[in-house]
Amino acid sequence: MGLVQEISNSIDQKSGFYSALSEKIWECAELSFQEQKSSHIMADALEAAGFHVERGIAGLPTGFVASYGSGKPVIAFLGEYDALAGLSQKKGSTTHDPIVQNGSGHGCGHNLLGTGSLAAAFAVKEYLENNQIPGTVRYYGCPAEERGNGKTYMAREGYFKDVDVAYSWHPGSINAVQHTSSNAVIEARFIFEGISAHAAALPELGRSALDAIELMNVGVNYLREHMPDKARVHYAITNTGGTSPNVVQAHAEQVYYVRSPQPDQVKALFERVVNIARGAALMTGTKMSYQIEGGCHNLIPNKTLHNVMLNYMKEIGFPELEDQELDFVQKIYDSLGENEKAYALAQLDGKEKAKVLERPIEDWIRPCPEKDEFMEGSTDVADVSWNVPTAQCMTATWAFGTVPHTWQVVAQGTQTYALKATLFAGKAMACTAIETLLNKELLETAKAEFKERLKGKTYESLIPNKVTPEKFSLAGV
Template sequence: MSLTEKIANYIDQKSGLYKNVSDSIWDYAETRFDEVRSADLLCKTLENEGFHVERGVANLETGFIGTFGNGKPVIAILGEYDALAGLSQQAGSTNYEPIIPNGNGHGCGHNLLGVGALAGAIATKQYLEDNHLTGTVKYFGCPAEESGYGKSFLARDGYFKDVDVAFSWHPGTINTVMHARANAVINATFKFKGRSSHAAASPHLGRSALDAVELMNVGVNYLREHIVDEARIHYAVTNTGGVAPNVVQAEAEVTYLIRAPKPNQVKDLYKRVLNCAQGAALMTETTVEEQIVGSCHNLIPNKTLEKVMHQHMQDLGSAKLTENDIHFAKDIYSTLSEEEKKVAALQVGKEVAQMLVDRPIIDFLAPLPEEPFFMGGSTDVADVSWNVPTAQCSTATWAFGTPFHTWQAVAQGKSSYAHEATMLAGKAIACTAISALENPTLIENAKAELVERLGGETYEALIPKDLVPPKSNRESAAIMA
């Protein structure tokens, strides 16, 4: 029996367990740093499967590491389980239909991601046991990928120093091995303080913090013309200082995401944004306090591992599809705008896109690209990839064209094809992990590639050394329970 067949059997035998765990995490829909029930369920599942679980690692209340085995090599498998705010949606519906208005939902599929990684870790553990192999598999429970950067805290605190290689995956609309790079990012808040006054009777006595926020944003918008092409800057006003227009707002706050291709570039760009904030404070005679609340590096691909993962995905084949799956996916596809469909078509080409109109679930494996493609966004997997060789895949858990962070993605989170694609990802991870366990040369070559790609640079976390991750909101967790 081949390796892929053995791993497929391991995972298929427990697929009912994995689907139930995934659906439960979908139900919990806990956002960053509040994944109390989700993390607990994953921890208990790992413990039931024979893993030793350490909770609360790196001061992450909902972070954990499940470990099985001993000795080298050490394989890390990365799991996520946080949802997004404002994306509540009924499962299986082809209409926008929130369960709770403005509630949470798994619009990035992390209920699937965490469980696919879980399946990969447990299958790797079973293979180690059955073949009496030396080696260690670690499941990293990584909270708050969505603008919380749980892995960055883990990397900053040295939790990957003993790891040899790492693997993960992400839900999506295509079956592929990710040969990709992504922007580094700094997430910062700027709090302005002024002086309140009656806006009509004594406006000259007031100093508007809200004016400062607006002027900062105008300054940053002018700055956009003078940054490198791949950089991105975006913001949200998180405190307007009140709702009364007849009061000069004494406080206001804005949060920024500042992205650039390299850590040094994003640090420099952050300083320029900070200058805009300080200039706005000077113009309005207010004060400003800034704080970096999260960050991550740029993603470093590793083709040595990716080639092995790609070969295993070829051997595994695509996820199973039924006519009901195709019908549901077609209905989801029909909800997309023409612009969204055109953007999706650019990813696969006009001919393939036309074929997918009537059967909009991709059931083929995309070629492994020669050069890394650029993702405008960011991922905290990047901080792991700076420390150890890292490979990731994606599987078609959603209908072709489904945008990330949408109600359509949430609606498909419990579909049978999402479950099957999750199992496929787990199988690909486990097969690649075992190839690394059994082939020390593969690990050596992957490490050599990482050194070459870093070009002499070394990892230094972008988040401040003294920054402590937020604690979970116990009150909201109790309400959800």
């Protein structure tokens, strides 16, 4: 029996278990650093399967690492399980229909992500047992990918130092290896403290924190002309200081995301944003402080591993879908806006467009790009990729054109076709991992590429050592 068939059989035999596990996580829909139920479900499943589980790692109450086997090489699978605020959605509904108004939902498919990586870890464990091969397989339970960057804390505390290679994946609307770099990011909360006063009777005694917020934002908007092309800066005012216009607001807060393609660039750009905040405080007679609440590096892709993973994706093939599954896919596609459809279709050639217009789900495997692609967003998988050769794929768990962080993603999170695509990813990761276990030359080539891509740079976390999920750093003016 060939490797693909052996791994496919191993994963397919437990498909009911994986489906139930994924649905449990979907139902929990817990936000970043609050994933108590979800992390327990995952950790308990691994423990029951014979993994040794260490919980609460790197100061993360909802983070864990599960290990099986011994010796080298050490193969890591990355699992996520955090949800997003405001995306509650009833399962099986093809129209926007929240379970709880403004409740949480798995709008990025992390219930599937964690399950697919777990399926890969189980399959590799079984292969090691059946073939009496030395090596260690690990599953990293990674909280707070959406906000707070759990993997960054793990990397900062050295949890990947002895890992030889790491694998991950992400739900999506395409089938491809994720051969891409990304923006590094620093997330920070800016806090302004002023003096309250009657806005009509004694405005001269007031010092408005809200004025400072607005002036900071104006200053940052002028900064945009003088940033690197791929850099991004965006914000949300989280506390305006009150709702009464006749009260000078004495306290106001906002959160900034500062992104740029390289860690040194993002640090320099962030310092410019901090200086603008200092200027706003000076102009308004207020006091400013900021708290770094997260951060991650840019992704370092690995073409050696991605070529192997792509070949296994092609050999395994995208799963066949039933008529009722395709009917749900079509209804989700019909719910998308015309702009979303047009944007997605513009990425395809003529034959591919004809395919998805007839059946709106990608069932082919995209080639690996010759050159590294670039993602303007950020992911804490990047911090793993700065410590160890890392490969990722994406599979079509969603209807074509589905936009991440939307109710349509949540609605598809428990569908059988989403689970099929999840296990497709699990099979591809498991097969690639086993090849790196068996083929020392492949592993050494991947490590050599990893070293070459870093060009002598070493990893230093963008989250300061004193910052924890419970206690953020505080720096004042």
